[in-house]
Amino acid sequence: MLQLDSFQDAEEQAAALTGWDQSxxxxxxxxxxxxxxxxxxxxxxxxxEHLDTAVHQTGHLADHVLALGLPIHCExxxxxxxxxxxxxxLHIFSGRSGFEFLTGPDHLMMGIExxxxxxxxxxxxxxxxLIRSHAGLIDCDPTLLRPLIRLVETLFEAAQNxxxxxxxxxxxxxxxDSLCEKITALNLSGRQCSHPTDQHWHWVQExxxxxxxxxxxxxxxxxxxxxxxxxxxxxxxxxxxxxRILDTSPLHYVRTIRLHAVRQALKTADSVTNAATxxxxxxxxxxxxxxxxxxxxxxxxxxxxxxxx
Numbered sequence: 103m104l105q106l107d108s109f110q111d112a113e114e115q116a117a118a119l120t121g122w123d124q125s126x127x128x129x130x131x132x133x134x135x136x137x138x139x140x141x142x143x144x145x146x147x148x149x150x151e152h153l154d155t156a157v158h159q160t161g162h163l164a165d166h167v168l169a170l171g172l173p174i175h176c177e178x179x180x181x182x183x184x185x186x187x188x189x190x191x192l193h194i195f196s197g198r199s200g201f202e203f204l205t206g207p208d209h210l211m212m213g214i215e216x217x218x219x220x221x222x223x224x225x226x227x228x229x230x231x232l233i234r235s236h237a238g239l240i241d242c243d244p245t246l247l248r249p250l251i252r253l254v255e256t257l258f259e260a261a262q263n264x265x266x267x268x269x270x271x272x273x274x275x276x277x278x279d280s281l282c283e284k285i286t287a288l289n290l291s292g293r294q295c296s297h298p299t300d301q302h303w304h305w306v307q308e309x310x311x312x313x314x315x316x317x318x319x320x321x322x323x324x325x326x327x328x329x330x331x332x333x334x335x336x337x338x339x340x341x342x343x344x345x346r347i348l349d350t351s352p353l354h355y356v357r358t359i360r361l362h363a364v365r366q367a368l369k370t371a372d373s374v375t376n377a378a379t380x381x382x383x384x385x386x387x388x389x390x391x392x393x394x395x396x397x398x399x400x401x402x403x404x405x406x407x408x409x410x411x
Contacts, residue, residue, distance in 0.1 A: 103268050104261040105140040112136070112157055113366065119149070121215075122169075122195075124161025127362055129348065129355070130207050131155075133398025141261050143274040146281065147215035148254055150174075158348070159203040160310070161195075168221040169195035170285070172212040172251050179349050180206045183238040184303040190247060191239040192288065201237035202307060204348060212254050214281070224282055225291040242288055250284040302343035308333055309340070309352060313359050323360050323382050326352050361396050364389075369408040374401045 109115035112126035115136045128134055132155055139150045156179070163169050171193030180187035181204040187193070193211070195201050216224075257277060260267060267273050309329055316322050329352065330337050344352045364381045371377035375386070378401065383389040393401045 103141065103265040104258065107138050107140075109136045109138075110134055111365075112153075112155075113362070115151075115153075116159070116161075119151075119213075121164055121167065122161050123163070124159055127158040127160075127359065128396060129156045129158050129204070129350065129358055131395045131398070139258060141257060143257075143268070144278045145217050146220060146278055147213075148257065149213045150254075150258060151209075151211055151213065153205055153209040154207065156207045157203075157205050157209070158310075159205065160200065162198075162200040163196050165198065166218040167196060168216045168218075170214045170216070171195055172214070172247065172254070173210075174212060174251065175208060175210040176206055180204060180209075181303070181347060183236070184300050184307075185239050187239065190242055190244045192242045192247065192290075194237055194240060197237035199236040212251060214254070214285075216285075220278075220282065224286055240290065246284075246287050250281075250288070253280060253284055300347075302346050305333060305335060305340060305343040306347045306355075309344075309355070310359070313356055317359070317363055323356065326356065329356075357392065358396060361393055364393070364401065365397065365404060368401060368405045371405065374405050377401070377405070 107118055109118065110133065112128040112134050115134075115138065116122070116124045116126035118138055135154045137152045141148045173187065173189050173191065173193065176187050176189060181202075182191070182193055183201055183203070187203075193203070195213075312324060312329055312332055316324050324332070326337060326340070330340055333340070335343075340352050344350055344355060348355060350358075360381045360383070364377050364383065367377035367380060368374065371380075378386065378389050390400055390402075393399075397404070
C-alpha cells in the first residue's frame with residue numbers, strides 16, 4: 103500500500119515519479135538525500151517528497167493530469183514558475199508550458215495527481231482550464247488549505263500503521279470522496295495561474311534552455327559571454343538576475359549544469375577523465391574539488407559505484 107523510496111542522486115529521484123517527465127538540477131552543495139512516499143487509491147496518486155538540498159526542477163505532465171502541490175515546508179529561497187513560493191500557495195504543476203521550481207534546501211511537499219475524470223467531476227466547467235492552462239501558483243485561504251494537508255497526512259499515517267484497512271475497496275472510495283470535498287472547497291473552478299512577468303526569471307529560464315540545448319546538440323557548453331550575446335543583455339544584468347532568482351552567479355550555475363552532465367556520464371563512461379574532458383573540464387584538481395563541493399563525493403566514487411551496479 104505505502105511505498106517509500108530513498109535516493110542519493112537527484113536525477114534518479116526525478117525519474118521516480120512516473121509521468122512527470124522532469125529533471126532535477128542540484129544547485130546547493132552536499133551529498134543528496136531525498137525520499138518519496140507514495141500511495142495510490144482509486145486512480146488518484148498521492149506522494150510526499152523530501153529534498154535536503156536546493157534543486158532546480160523542470161518538467162511537463164501529461165495533458166489529462168491535474169497535479170497539485172501542497173507545501174509543508176518551503177521556507178527560504180524558493181521560486182515556482184516565476185513567482186516566490188510561499189506556504190499558502192497551491193502549486194499547480196499541470197500545464198502545457200511545463201513547470202520550473204527552485205526549491206529551498208529543506209523541502210517537503212505533498213503531491214496529488216488527479217486523473218481527468220476526477221477533475222471533471224470536481225469542476226465540470228473549469229476542470230479542463232486547470233489542466234490545460236500554464237503551471238503556477240494559486241493563493242489559497244489557509245483555513246481551507248490546511249484541512250486538505252491534514253487529510254493527506256492522515257492517509258499516509260493509516261497506510262503505514264494500518265495498511266489492512268485499505269484491503270476493502272470502500273475505504274479507498276470514501277477517502278477519495280473526502281479528498282474531493284476538501285479540494286472543491288478551495289474553489290479552483292475557472293481560476294488560472296498568472297503568466298510570469300518577472301524579466302529576471304525569464305533570463306534565468308532562457309539561460310538554462312540555451313545551455314541544455316547546446317549540451318544535447320553538440321555536447322558543448324556556451325560561455326557566459328555567448329549567453330549574454332544570445333539574450334541581448336549585459337553580463338552585469340545577467341549577474342543581477344541570477345543572484346536575485348537563484349542566489350548564485352550565472353558562471354556557477356552553468357558550471358553546475360556541466361557538473362551534472364559529468365555525473366550522468368560517469369554512470370556509463372569508461373573513465374572519469376573521459377567523462378570530465380567531454381564536458382570541457384581540463385584541470386582535474388579543480389574539477390574534482392568542484393564536483394565534491396556539489397555532490398559530497400569525489401567523481402571517482404560516483405564512477406566506481408555505478409561500475410559495481
